[in-house]
Amino acid sequence: MIRAVAWYCAQDYGVFMPGGRSWQKPSPAFSATADILALIDRPVKYFGRLTTESRLGLCAASVALRATGWQESTNREIGIISSTPDGCLRDNREYFQDYVDSGRTLGRGNLFIYTLPTSVAGEIAIALGLVGPCMFVQDDARPLTSLARHAQRLVADGEADQMLALWSDSRFALCLAIDSIEGDNPIFALLADSQSAPSQLIRDLQTMVSKA
């Protein structure tokens, strides 16, 4: 069951919870670090060092987790799978451009560690203490439903008690909070309708929350 869908973008952030309390608010700027860190239930030392995708993803994941209250229970294993439109192409280019500009002898370690598709999910797992499976999954044909089904299967296999399924790019992040394989709740229909443009899902969620 998808318990919550959280989103975070420059304009606003919020969460849609079927049968629960849905809300949205204006987003604080990333430069307003204290306001940002207030969204996250754990201390994050390196927020300023994170890539844009990691920051957006961390904020969306934090909103989703807080909405579900899952981390209030102990001994729960929560995992995270992530997806992006192009792997980590921008980060790869940034690392290699910097390395070339620096004389092609020594790169920068803090750029190199973001040159993996799982870097965003890995940073979020560290920041939020998620100890279940962590992987990048990309299915271009049906990016959102595939992500949700994949997360459901990980729960059904006993790999995690709950899963976060994150879709992000450099402009926004969406995070689904999933805790069982049962139940094709209405969010699945929204996911299916938004396959070609995940940004459409955010607009749909904003509309639904504002009407709620």
Place this chain on the structure above:
Amino acid sequence: MNVVIAQSDLVTAYGWGIDALWNGLLGGETAIAAIDRFAERGFTSDQAAVIPDLEVDPNGSRVMAMLNRLLTPLIGKLDPMTPLILSTTVGEIDYVERSILQGHAELAAEARPQVMLARIKALLQLRGAGMVISSACASSSMAVTQAASLIRRGDEKAVLVVACDAVSEFVYSGFSTLHSLCAAPARPFDESRNGLTLGEAAAWALVVSDDLQSDVSTTPPTPALRYSEEPDRPPKPDSSDYLRPRDPGILKSPPRESKTSILGWGNTTDATHMTAPDRNAGGLSRAIGKACSMAKRQADEISFIAAHGTATIYSDAMEMLAFGNTIPKPKPVFSIKGGVGHTLATAGLLQILVAGRAISRGVVPATVGLRSPDPAAIDWAHTMPAPIGRAPLALSTNSGFGGVNTAILLGEGNQA
């Protein structure tokens, strides 16, 4: 439902096919050597395990050069609807390098993982589902677990897993920057180990349910290897041709040797650090426990371990701690990375295929390059091949950046 690896093939710096890898590991000679590709770059090492006879299209990528040759014998042999999972870390990173070095920014888009997925589907004439799964250096083992999950749950009958990564300036410079590279060939689990050696490799595995596997050694073969009767599909060829490789390398091994059962697995995250392992080995220990639990086996039943064994000081120490945490008595542990280097995303699948060969041959390879085991590895890692008993149970482990861990339990093909 039992899930097995029905067929597979691979290429490493030892050469093409599992025989080259197996014989190289048993022979104890490393395929790691000095390379001159990055000679003027001033990196902290000049060692790597590269495929010696690889012809790379200057406008293409190294990984596709590997895969074109490795996968060509499969063309037309698979059901076109067979799902494909591609597992890689940086894939066709050559395009990013060229886009910057040659000033052609548009080339970088060719390095997106879904582009490579589409290339492989086109090469194999596949029209079914396709997915990229990446999880740092645990990528392909995690992909195998997800393929097994799809089959075990009845969602699919067969899944093709393809894994690849190449030695590139991009990756080499990064690991050099992190001071992770050893100046000499890597020595996993050795007391004098001081870093990893990068390698390149590609591999594929056809993961199927065992009721299909029982058909592999006979004809007609598995549905994954069978053309359907749908009218828009190619005409069905003579059934005896299904498993006859165009290149004998595809089925070099007797069918029995290709049967490896995937009994259980666990995927976890340390959630401690992006590049350093959890010094308490909590994540990998939990992964091993989950794998045993799913397989309904006890850890003391494990016969041998195909370890990640990168040869970095902390990663090897973490692995040995996890083994000690979870397995009551020492079992033979080996790493293939002293022979073929750290092949990144492909590492896990190579280990699984070597473990499968070890199961069928009744012998566990030694760790190439190991001279004097680290105190924590004494009685576990060994310098000579070790015999194993009947119906062995193998554990294969991988860990990677982001704190990811995977543990897989493997057995003989008919071992459920």
